[in-house]
Amino acid sequence: MRWDRLGREACSVARTLSVIGDRWTLLVLREAFLRVRRFEEFERRLGITRHILAGRLKQLVSEGVMVRIPYQVRPKRYEYRLTPKGLDLHMVLMAIVHWGDLHMAGARGRPKLFKHRACGHLFDPVLSCSVCRGTVTARDVRVLDGPGAPEAASES
Amino acid sequence: MRWDRLGREACSVARTLSVIGDRWTLLVLREAFLRVRRFEEFERRLGITRHILAGRLKQLVSEGVMVRIPYQVRPKRYEYRLTPKGLDLHMVLMAIVHWGDLHMAGARGRPKLFKHRACGHLFDPVLSCSVCRGTVTARDVRVLDGPGAPEAASES
DNA sequence: CACCTTGAGTTCCAAAAGGGAACTTTGCTA
DNA sequence: TAGCAAAGTTCCCTTTTGGAACTCAAGGTG
DSSP: HHHHHHHHHOHHHHHHHHHHHBHHHHHHHHHTTTTTOOOOHHHHHHTTOOHHHHHHHHHHHHTSSEEEEEEEETTTEEEEOOOOHHHHHHHHHHHHHHHHHTTOOOOTSSSEEEEEEETOBBBBBEETTTTTOOOOOOEEEEEOOOTOOOSSSSSO | OHHHHTTTTTTTHHHHHHOOOBHHHHHHHHHHHHOOSSHHHHOOOOOOOOOHHHHHHHHHHHHHHHEEEEEEEETTTEEEOOOHHHHHTHHHHHHHHHHHHHOOOBTTOOOOOEEETOOOOBBOOEEETTTTBBBGGGGGGGEOTTTTSSSSSSOO
């Protein structure tokens, strides 16, 4: 399989990965959620080379995950911001961070903590069911074919 | 930055990505959650080349995300299964699928649906707060430095 | 017994992607 | 006039993929 075909697979994992399934892209998004907006600051904080960064930002913009908007006119300078579609990736980032906190934290503990503004407490993200609000773990889920499933073979 | 340094960064995103931040790795895990276990079946379902698959599986095993266990002795054959550490990636996969369902679904709709065994309903995954159980979105979260944060500079 | 099949890899080579560093462009500032 | 800053591009060389063929061990088949 070549990556240019990924976005056309009948699988939401594959389609999502066609947008964000790349280390640099996820790291760029991490910074974006921490309110980094400018080319040079992404470069400085990530240690990414400029031409890779330019490519990733261009892709994120073309996918509608970020927008490139001018923040000054003379000379023209642009910054990158998350769109609503990009903000929806928050759950993906939180899930990734949480797994790292559980399984990859160093001796000194977590690098970041999260406070829930609504209740004021430090918290861990928990996946729950939109219907009953109960916790959802791997064994609680049964996977069924949906309307967009491939015809005969079972692909996810 | 080279990838071999990623796992040593003081950031749970970076550390998680050092394990799963690769398209093929995530697709292998998707299949693993759908109960695929054998080398040939991963190959067939993903269209991945054999030597890339071998490398990814070896890495997942060395990270403790999967285990390689024999399922027959003569001739010796092995299969790959998720460990508890691997099963904990479920939230990451669910978050990725859900974003794809929201933003990348084709005209025919979702390829897969999820049923919550506990309540019996088809559901969407929702991220919630471990303390108050309320929904958590990007704007509800305040990020603070934790004990494992880098000294002076602020990196996530 | 000679040969074919299966599962799980490994090896080889050409093509694509990535890392590093220097160069470009536009206008501002000393 | 020179220097600087932000945001990219270009060039070149190294590393990683994709694709296909080859290996190995143990059965099964005629």
